Amino acid sequence: SHMNDVAEKIAELPDPTLGFASDHLQFSPDGSVLASLVDDKINIWDWKNRRVLRTLRVPSVLGITLAPLSFSPDGRFFAFCANGWEHSGAVRVWNAATWQVAADIVDSHSPGCSAVAFSADSRMLLRVNDMTASSAPDDVLVYSTETWHKLWGLHDKRIEAMALAVSPKGNLVAVGGFRNVPSPGQILDKAVPAIALLNLQQRKYVRIINPESVVSVSWNPDGTRLAVLGNTEFEIYDVSTGQRLVRQSLPYGAPPSILYSPNGKYLVINSFIGPDGPKPGFGMQIWNGQGSELLQTNSDDTAGIAFSPDSHYLAVAKRGRIEIWQFK
Secondary structure: OOOOOOEEEEEEEEOOOOOOOOOEEEEOOOOOOEEEEEOOEEEEEEOOOOEEEEEEEOOOOOOOOOEOEEEOOOOOEEEEEOOOOOOOOOEEEEEOOOOOEEEEEOOOOOOOEEEEEEOOOOOEEEEEEOHHHOOOOOOEEEEEOOOOOEEEEEOOOOOEEEEEEEOOOOOEEEEEEEEEEOOOOOOOOEEEEEEEEEEOOOOEEEEEEOOOOOOEEEEOOOOOEEEEEOOOEEEEEEOOOOOEEEEEEOOOOOOOEEEEOOOOOEEEEEOOOOOOOOOOOOOEEEEEOOOOOEEEEEOOOOOEEEEOOOOOEEEEEEOOEEEEEEEO
């Protein structure tokens, strides 16, 4: 730890998974437990006491699943989704108090799922279909958390959906993906990165943003800014106008995710290449909430990150362990 660092590592949770690193982490809304996904199991950690409370067995995640874990904001439910989970359903929901299965959401037209999230009021569960394994007419599906029945679905030719990020305020959802643009003289259309802002009340996209590329998206706490992580850069957009406010280049790496702290003070980016890559990723970067100043770096490959709800702690998944960092 250096004097000017804004965060320092205070604990490690040993993860006995043959050295693999969890690429998906989620704190519960009250911050008491931490969920980590590695291959075919989800560990529910009492992270303060460094012990696993429960292990949930799930089908292995196949293909790209950008957001497979989600707690409902009211803390009642915990959801998991996966690609290629054809025989058991693509989404499983647990009661987060008892860890009994609350629902398996099965759709014969949609055997895969690339992202799942709850609405800010916890009344709806949103899902993005895996378009590579789906014949469904809709690529975004919305379910009731009271009955788990489908409420409505959406397909818009302006975007092929891949990722979800729900605004903590209001009814907006950022749906990340791409749109197909005719390319003269080419057999295939050109895929242009896109983010569509979905209004849950109006059940339609109300704005399209065109970033340079889309890997991960995160809302700031008041829902006015959207951070977008691309392949070699990150950007911040004004949601009301679609105007790009910030663009910062990133060093070499495969950037899995970008994340605002719940208080909006920090923006954290991580990257992971692994032992078979040509060289390591850039590790983890902590920026100020405006995206204008890089405050701290950590060079270790980082597969997954998650903020505690009070913004005091950051869970960082590395090979064979989960580190807990505390902001000073």
